[in-house]
Amino acid sequence: MNSFSTTYSGDDITSGTPISTKIITIADLNNLKKDKTILIAGFPGPGLVGSISTSYIIDKLEMYQIAFVESHYISPGVIFIDGKLRHPFRLYANKQGNVCVLVCEAPIMMDGTHFVLDAVMDWAIKNSIEEVMVLDGIPVQGIPDSDRKSVILASENMEQNSIKELEVSEQQGIEEQQGIEEQQGIEEQHPPDHKINHQSNFNRSAIEDSSKKYTTFIGGIAGGLLSACLSYQIPCAAILIPSSSGIPDPEGASLLIETFNNFINDDKLKIETTQLKEQGQKLKKQLEQIIKSEQEQRAAGGSGQEEGNISSHRYMYG
Secondary structure (H helix, E strand, C coil): CCEEEEEEECCCCCCCCCCCEEEEECCCCCCEEECCCCEEEEEHHHHHHHHHHHHHHHHHHHCHHHHHHEEEECCCEEEEEEEEEEEEEEEECCCCCCCEEEEEECCCCCHHHHHHHHHHHHHHHHCCCCEEEEEEEEEECCCCCCCCCEEEEHHHHHHHHHHHHHHHHHHHHHHHHHHHHHHHHHHHCCCHHCCCCCCCCCCHHHHHHHHHCCCCCCCHHHHHHHHHHHHHCEEEEEEHHHHHHHHCHHHHHHHHHHHHHHHHHCHHHCCCCCCHHHHHHHHHHHHHHHHHHHHHHHHHCCCHHHHHHHHHHHHHHH
């Protein structure tokens, strides 16, 4: 039987009506790991790559919904998906309890973003979320280049966690070779604060040095979540891929997941992306045919209303 509980974030009584934000739990959370649980978040940004990739991960890891966010700051409505009505802002977990996924499919009022994200951060801390990964798109005009690549932007404390992870792994290898007696000697040489209780889920070497040359601003709910992680000192990273605004981009989502596969340490969490790639290639061919047809019509000439219609269609692909 499902259990229900709420987490209260805050309220604003200046208007005379309380405005609340709460996370309502609909499943038992006792199986969530208490040391290495990661939170993956995706939002409907450019190409919908964040939403597509997280939905794909939920399906492939056979995750189940554990909670949803209820707030006056979230645009009212529901999502009909897989034959069911669902809340637009949901939290999922896998059976092993080491991965949670955050999905938001409804607009959030700008003046309430901080309240919503504070509620998410409060929930994350109480449920021992160790690291946060955001999947999102970088807006570009037209169809993205065929050789586009994703980039990983990580917080300083995530990089430190990954470096410490390597140190711990090396130390464990030495201890296994030298045996119990020499292990005791090693512990005497290294003070207790050298030991790491929480090891990173991510592989630091997967982050290319070129990413340090990036200077960019990540806005919206994705950027807000990363900012909240920095405020609460939760290690975080973003995987970004160039993608067209207004056009679903399953190919871009597959590239995000492939980068995630290279970044995650646990082989059991790596996601096979063939299905997404096929969907992306099919959609890309359709878009290329549409654009080619439009260009042929423009080359053939036209004026008045016809030209106006073409301009209107071009706006959709911009």
